[in-house]
Amino acid sequence: HDMPPDPTPDTLSFFAVYMSHFINPKSVQSYLSGICHSLEPLHPTVRAARNSDIVKRTLTGCIKLSTKQTTRKSPLSVADLSRMKSKYEPNGSFDDILWLAILFSGFNALHRLGELVWPDTVAEQDYRKVIPSSSLRWGNTPRRFYSYTLPGHKGNRFFEGNTVMITQRTDGANAVPIMENYTSLRTANPKTRFHPALFVRENGSIPTRAWFIRRLRTNFGADYAGHSVRSGGATDLALRGIPDSSIQK
Incomplete structure (x- = not known):
């Protein structure tokens, strides 16, 4: 040349x-x-x-x-949750109701999936990051609600954790009856009754990310992933007129 x-x-x-x-x-x-x-x-x-x-x-x-278009997984909607509730309640298995409880809690509280289930890698599974069953509380002020403690993380200097409160709703994303159903099944099962983790499978094991994602994609397809729960809840809040500054908190 x-x-x-x-x-x-x-x-x-x-x-x-x-x-x-x-x-x-x-x-x-x-x-x-x-x-x-x-x-x-x-x-x-x-x-x-x-x-x-x-x-x-x-x-x-x-x-x-050479840049490629950013691809994002689809967010879940209230209609999606309502459809899952109709599918699995009231005659779903223990693990079906557990999956619903995680799904509805994550949607309403904008949880990251890692806060509700264990990692697939055994070395990364840590009981210090599991929501304790002893922290579950119920109340009626002014609407029916349940709350639990999200364990502290490395960014929390005193490891105090955060209290998550989920109140009753009038639409298809109402998590309260789902959680009531799950806790009833949990109490009746000797393998889960005294388990230290709040969300636990029928056999006494803590659900993993792969377990949750497998059920999610069975019901919704490959266009949905773990972040679809959190993004769906945030989208729902925005549609209801909640300010972005409040959602981001």
Whole structure:
């Protein structure tokens, strides 16, 4: 191509464009760093050429050209929850009602899925991060509600945790009767009656993320994931006129 052998800003810029046709442009930045490291003993100005405006702008342009549209999982809606309630209540199995209780609680309290179930990796499972069954409380001021304590995390210096309160609703996302049904089944089952975790399966094990996601996708398809519960609850609050500042808290 009649280009000079010296690594000038122009040659490095052409190299970036050429390589971006074959690999991810973000990786080209690493390639250029390696080239500078190898050629610096022979060409002391190679780093200055690499840091020139034309090379930086060329890389930026290549990255922009290769970007892909962001894909997000669909949020759940009140109608989705109402349909699940009709499907599994009142004759669902213990684990069916447990799944509903987690689903409805996560939707109403904007939980991250990791706050309600255990990780799939055994090494990451920690009882200190499990919602304790002893923290469950019921009340009627002014509407029927239930509350529990979300354990502290590393960002909470005193590990005091947070109290989550879920009140009764008049639409299909009302979690109170679901939770009442689940606690009745939990109390009647000797394997779960005295279990330290609030959400526990019929066999006495704590539900995992894979267990929850498998049931979620069986009912809603692959376009839904764990974050669909939290995003669905946030979308519902926005549709009901709750200010964004309050939702983000």
